[in-house]
Amino acid sequence: MNERPLILITNDDGYQAPGLHHLTQLMKTLGDVVVISSEQTMSAMSHAITIKVPLVFRCLTDEVGFKEFVTNGTPADCVKLGLHKIVNRKPSLVVSGINHGSNSSINIIYSGTLAGALEAAMGGIPAIGFSIRDYSLQADFSYTDEHILHWSSFLLENNKPTLALNINFPKVNDGAYKGHKICRQAKAYWKEDFEERLDPRSGKPYYWLKGDFLLQDEGHDTDEWALNNYFVSVVPIQYDFTDFKTLELLSSNI
């Protein structure tokens, strides 16, 4: 039997997000599709998993070659549920997104979208997180298609379980992207500001997180440079936090 590849899709903007639907339509042209996403938005949930309350899921669509599930979990939970509970064969690819808002540079560490991709990669499945530098729910995805199809096909054909990508699209108002750049994560930091407001009942202050993104990297080989210059940024990613340079220094000094 010549089986179509199985592609699992998740996101962190919730199951109703236009970016998820756009990605789903594209993936249907490449294989059988299972979508597992969250009831609520899970932006900035990073790689959180749900351990204080149980997980539940329900099936929205059950067609030949296309199934959709909604859970109360985070993107990492969605992928765990998908791989170990819902699907009965190993997916050939896991894609996450398209996120409304970019996940370039240090934003990867806060991102639920990328956690979904990394959780798959940790399980030995090629994975891509897609994000667009446009928070609008009406974001124009029309230029993303060829890049999404190119990189998804590339991962499906190469079948390298360690290959995971963080792909970000710049915002373009007209015309297409200038192409893609294979690049590294730019060094950056969110210098936080907190907007203070007063609770109208108690008069006590509360705070909304409201930071400024400080790019600390002048390299032309970074995702931020690529996006600022209207290229699609493609960063190969991994999840080993070891700082090998410091490891060597500490080992030789002590």
Add this chain to the structure above:
Amino acid sequence: MNERPLILITNDDGYQAPGLHHLTQLMKTLGDVVVISSEQTMSAMSHAITIKVPLVFRCLTDEVGFKEFVTNGTPADCVKLGLHKIVNRKPSLVVSGINHGSNSSINIIYSGTLAGALEAAMGGIPAIGFSIRDYSLQADFSYTDEHILHWSSFLLENNKPTLALNINFPKVNDGAYKGHKICRQAKAYWKEDFEERLDPRSGKPYYWLKGDFLLQDEGHDTDEWALNNYFVSVVPIQYDFTDFKTLELLSSNI
């Protein structure tokens, strides 16, 4: 004025955790201390930040050289609040923990404790996450002191803003640790199992996340090996997710 160094402390087990109190007592011997932790436990919250609801905090203790705050935020939020709202001079060190349960190997990616340390490191402050391989609230911390004081002093004296460590203590029932090992993050994966139960009212299933930890690494230079052999594991950590090997391969192929 010969100012004592300022040390900021957080954790992910909540403000009442014995591990936090033990760490606080030790840090008081090294400098002025500000503790900012969460009202509730924040285990497995990873690097999540709070954006859907506002943050609030209240002061529990306000003494000369020692202040304690409790927030509704995650460990990453606690450090952001601490650095950008609560303290009025830059801390010389941020420590997180002592976590009840180890954060070695791949567990770092799920860990709120390590997110607290990494958030500080991202802001250019030396940081350490401490965890013990013992989930009990009655865990015996007595052997941790010399190692905690050694590494905290080391970071305070070296004042290297890029230095961040993930330090895990094995569980020992008697006798001390065998020493420490500077090591790398072991390759491992949680193969998830889901315990299915039925909601007594609706009869519908719900699931508790319940995985098996699969060590995929036979190296003797890893944190898992160190802990399994009763050494304290010391892993220098960083937060660049770029997979540079793959970056090179992709750049040369395309």
